[in-house]
Amino acid sequence: MAYWLFKSEPDAFSWDQLKSKGEKGQEWDGVRNYAARNNMRAMKIGDKGFFYHSNEGREIVGIAEVSALAHPDSTADNPTWECVDIRAVADIPKPIDLDAIKADPRLAEMILVKNSRLSVQPVTDEEYIYICKLCGLDDPPRSP
DNA sequence: GCCAACGTTGGC
DNA sequence: GCCAACGTTGGC
Numbered sequence: 001m002a003y004w005l006f007k008s009e010p011d012a013f014s015w016d017q018l019k020s021k022g023e024k025g026q027e028w029d030g031v032r033n034y035a036a037r038n039n040m041r042a043m044k045i046g047d048k049g050f051f052y053h054s055n056e057g058r059e060i061v062g063i064a065e066v067s068a069l070a071h072p073d074s075t076a077d078n079p080t081w082e083c084v085d086i087r088a089v090a091d092i093p094k095p096i097d098l099d100a101i102k103a104d105p106r107l108a109e110m111i112l113v114k115n116s117r118l119s120v121q122p123v124t125d126e127e128y129i130y131i132c133k134l135c136g137l138d139d140p141p142r143s144p
Numbered sequence: 145g146c147c148a149a150c151g152t153t154g155g156c
Numbered sequence: 157g158c159c160a161a162c163g164t165t166g167g168c
Contacts, residue, residue, distance in 0.1 A: 007166095009165090009166085032151095032152090033151070033152090034151090034152095035151090054165080054166060054167085055165085055166055055167080058166090058167075098167080115149090115150080116149090116165085116166060116167070117149070117150055117151080117164085117165055117166070118150095119165085
């Protein structure tokens with residue numbers, strides 16, 4: 001069981017855009033960072049992850065799930081770059097912003113706080129459940 | 145809009 | 157294989 005966090009600038013690709021893709025979801029292309037790629041390689045079908053808006057908003061706005069395992073990034077000219085597909089699963093009733101995450105001692109170890117530049121990050125089970133609760137999701141969608 | 149932090153590139 | 161230079165990200 002694993003949980004993740006996907007970052008996107010809403011100007012480039014927003015949570016609403018992901019929702020509009022429906023069941024099919026969206027290839028999470030464009031990632032050119034080895035740590036982020038390795039995280040995607042480790043993902044399994046049905047794994048859940050937060051969808052975070054960077055730059056503008058700076059808050060967790062939704063929960064997505066992996067709909068296709070890592071495969072070559074169709075936008076890359078180099079086969080080393082791979083990505084998964086994700087689709088929207090649930091809205092966040094009460095989005096939590098970066099200030100609130102930073103202010104919470106239970107979330108101080110999040111990669112979002114410690115390495116804000118990593119675009120695809122792991123989230124611990126504890127962080128996932130705790131954040132969901134703060135956000136008004138008492139019975140959050142679980143990874144398989 | 146600025147700038148710090150980070151990751152990647154490329155020269156040696 | 158090291159490391160300086162550069163480009164990019166993202167918070168502020």
